[in-house]
Amino acid sequence: MPLRVLVVDDSNFFQQRLKEIINRHPDLQVVGIAGNGREAVDKTLSLKPDIITMDFEMPVMDGVTAVRLIMAQCPTPILMFSSLTYEGARVTLDALAAGALDFMPKNFGEVSQRAQSLSDKLHERLLTLGKSGRTPIPKVSPQPERPAVPVQPRPISAPKARSSRARPELVIIGASTGGPVALTDVLVRLPRVFAAPILLVQHMPENFTKAFADRLDKQCQIRVREAVDGDRLEPGLALLAPGGKQMLVERHGDGATVKIMQDDRVTYKPSLDITFGSAAKQFGAGVLGVVLTGMGSDGREGARMLKAVGSEIWAQDEASSVIYGMPMAVAQAGLTDRILSLTDMGPSIAREVL
Incomplete structure (x- = not known):
């Protein structure tokens, strides 16, 4: 029928x-x-x-x-x-x-x-x-407006072997269908004092990502903005990949920055695979990669690269996903270290990084 x-x-x-x-x-x-x-x-x-x-x-x-x-x-x-x-x-x-x-x-x-x-x-x-046949993801209330207190960047060290107690140097979260609500749910649960930089990859067209970043910045205790080429990675700052472009990371002697570029060879712009893959080369085992709800399999090959150098991959579970495509792809490939419900994802990331 x-x-x-x-x-x-x-x-x-x-x-x-x-x-x-x-x-x-x-x-x-x-x-x-x-x-x-x-x-x-x-x-x-x-x-x-x-x-x-x-x-x-x-x-x-x-x-x-x-x-x-x-x-x-x-x-x-x-x-x-x-x-x-x-x-x-x-x-x-x-x-x-x-x-x-x-x-x-x-x-x-x-x-x-x-x-x-x-x-x-x-x-x-x-x-x-x-x-x-999904009903929408339950909404969470925005956190109180964050105080205007500057957060000093934490020096980013050279790649190192991951241990069970090692704190991630970088958190990367990707999503597609259902992602705007899911990302909001995760990010509003993070504390203002968050010890790692965050990169966000949401499948969205141009013009949408600026509005989304502005919205998140008003709702969250951490800072959120649309990434521009050369932005420094800082703790407590989430950089959202701009629609229609790709976001990579580059390391320098005094830290790390994002590189924003055009790449018409890739279906998704931005693509989680590209950001994951770039981070695997630059940060080694120091990344926590998170794959949330979305159509398709973007993120799977990048997650494979992160796992190969010792980083951790978490994925949203099927029950809380609007579309169980992207997280299913990494789970079926045997790349996930943890599979979590949406409501558990934010608190778990906070515990992992604090």
């Missing part, structure tokens, strides 16, 4: 094009169309769709409010469509925090040109999210 889809958008053109694209796949069927958020809530309750596509800027009721009400009354996997602007990213992050599971850029050019790549991506997202 095909997965039943409810399309929510106030543009008649977008409604019909989405319906046409979705119905091309034999395992997907549009069963309803709503022109605003209020109608979306009503049709969700009456039609009980398997998945919903949701615009955010609509009359009567906006998409974020509709997501919140749907999750409260009839939890359903929701895929948001978002404009590729800072404001669009900010609203999309609000929708993800309210319970939406994933998002796609709303590109009228692609829709008008009948781009096959758009059809393939949309079909993949809808099938994956619809079959997952």
Whole structure:
């Protein structure tokens, strides 16, 4: 039986094009169309769709409010469509925090040109999210605003052999689908005084990562910002890889910095494999690599490189993952030292590094 889809958008053109694209796949069927958020809530309750596509800027009721009400009354996997602007990213992050599971850029050019790549991506997202049947990850309350106290960088020593008591010199956390909420859950549980630098790799397009980093910085006790080329690695500072680019690490005599670069040879931009692999070469056994929820297997080969030099790999468990793809890939490859639930991940990282 095909997965039943409810399309929510106030543009008649977008409604019909989405319906046409979705119905091309034999395992997907549009069963309803709503022109605003209020109608979306009503049709969700009456039609009980398997998945919903949701615009955010609509009359009567906006998409974020509709997501919140749907999750409260009839939890359903929701895929948001978002404009590729800072404001669009900010609203999309609000929708993800309210319970939406994933998002796609709303590109009228692609829709008008009948781009096959758009059809393939949309079909993949809808099938994956619809079959997952996941309800959103429980939200956690942001920590109190951190005091404006400077944290002195801890010198980064040369690579050394890992022992059972060795503290990681660097923490790298990667995620894809479900990642914005999962990363928030992990990072808000870390204390302000955190003894290691953190690198974050979240599959996101350009413009989104700046908004996401700003949001995390306001919610967390640690500092968070979008990485720029040459940023120093500092304890208590999380650097988020910018969308559309790759983040590597480089060591110097007085510490380490990130290198931000273009690399069109790789599917994911940013890619966890690339950041993991770079850290394996530069930090040896001094890395704690963490793989969270997400589609695909990005991170597996990089984790293999980290394990080969003695670093530890942790992965999120299936029960708390929105999509058990990335963490499953490293677990099935026999690369995980620990498999943890999302709620245990942040406290466990804090204990490992303090």
